[in-house]
Amino acid sequence: MEIIQINENTWRMEDGGVRFFLLAGEKKALLIDSGMQVHNAREIAESIVDLPVELLNTHADRDHVGSNDEFEFFYMNPAEASNYYNTNKMKGVFVPVEDGDVIDLGGRELEIITLAGHTPGSIAVLDKAGRVLISGDPIQDGDIFMFGVQREMHAYLKSLEKLDGYRSRFDLIYPSHGTFPVKPELIDALHAGAERILAGEVEGTDMEIFGTKIKKYDIGAAGFLCDC
Numbered sequence: 001m002e003i004i005q006i007n008e009n010t011w012r013m014e015d016g017g018v019r020f021f022l023l024a025g026e027k028k029a030l031l032i033d034s035g036m037q038v039h040n041a042r043e044i045a046e047s048i049v050d051l052p053v054e055l056l057n058t059h060a061d062r063d064h065v066g067s068n069d070e071f072e073f074f075y076m077n078p079a080e081a082s083n084y085y086n087t088n089k090m091k092g093v094f095v096p097v098e099d100g101d102v103i104d105l106g107g108r109e110l111e112i113i114t115l116a117g118h119t120p121g122s123i124a125v126l127d128k129a130g131r132v133l134i135s136g137d138p139i140q141d142g143d144i145f146m147f148g149v150q151r152e153m154h155a156y157l158k159s160l161e162k163l164d165g166y167r168s169r170f171d172l173i174y175p176s177h178g179t180f181p182v183k184p185e186l187i188d189a190l191h192a193g194a195e196r197i198l199a200g201e202v203e204g205t206d207m208e209i210f211g212t213k214i215k216k217y218d219i220g221a222a223g224f225l226c227d228c
Contacts, residue, residue: 001038003048009108010130011048012180013041018063019176021134023127025105028052032125032134033176034067034074041067056103057094058136058176059122060084061145068092075103077114080121083150097123113166117156118144124163126170132181133170139163139187140222142178147214147227153198160191178222186221193219197226 002014009024013035020033022045029051034041045053056075057064060083068074069092076084076094084090097103099114111126118138125134137144138159146153172181196202197217204215209225217224 001035001044003044007130010127012174013038013044015066017177019174019180020064021174022048022053023105023108023110024049024051025108027106028054030103030105030110031055033058033064033136034070036063036066039067040070042070056097056125057084058124058134059119060088060090061119061137062088064136064176065090077112077121077123079114079116080119083119083121087150113163115159115162117152117154117159118146119150120155122159126166128169131169131171132174133163133166133172133184134174136176139173139182139190140175140178141182141186142175143216143223143225144190145225147209147212147225153194153224153226153228157191157194157198160187160194163187189219189221193217193221194224197224197228 004012011022013020015035016037018036020035023030029049031045055071060080073093073095075097078096097112101112103110109128113124115122115124115138122136122138174181202217204217207214207216214225214227
């Protein structure tokens with residue numbers, strides 16, 4: 001795993017194919033997701049900052065919750081509980097965060113934005129003063145998983161449209177996969193591509209992932225892995 005300092009109070013951890021973040025304020029620090037291959041993300045975070053460290057999960061896919069058992073609790077949107085406890089058979093205590101909630105690290109406020117579609121309870125985190133959106137999986141230029149019963153393209157489109165109301169509040173996006181960072185214009189490209197897929201205007205390529213037959217739709221800006 002590689003630890004890269006972004007600025008004086010923000011770090012990114014490159015953990016194989018996934019990325020997670022550590023944000024520090026004046027009173028505490030927040031780990032946004034807990035890795036995939038590493039299982040000591042809290043220990044790593046506490047070696048970087050001399051502050052209490054809490055955890056928030058952008059969603060509950062297994063590559064984002066690898067160190068959750070290190071924490072007494074973690075923040076998560078309640079709509080993600082089924083994915084966490086049932087689909088992925090994980091354990092632990094979650095503290096609910098809803099759309100518009102703010103986690104104050106002490107001089108650094110983080111606003112929760114729910115972005116259903118990739119998973120029901122996916123969330124992004126707006127670093128208000130830093131003017132950065134930490135997007136989880138929905139906004140990225142890699143391959144976006146959109147197959148399986150918990151993923152839904154129509155809801156995903158609505159979430160992308162919802163971000164229009166926030167566009168004046170961030171300048172960069174920090175995604176969990178793909179290029180780091182990306183620009184807000186990627187949202188428009190993802191929206192246009194998702195609409196074309198639903199309209200049957202993009203030809204898919206047959207693939208198999210985890211024993212599931214799917215199609216990959218390449219829209220240029222990213223790929224969508226779908227069973228739609």
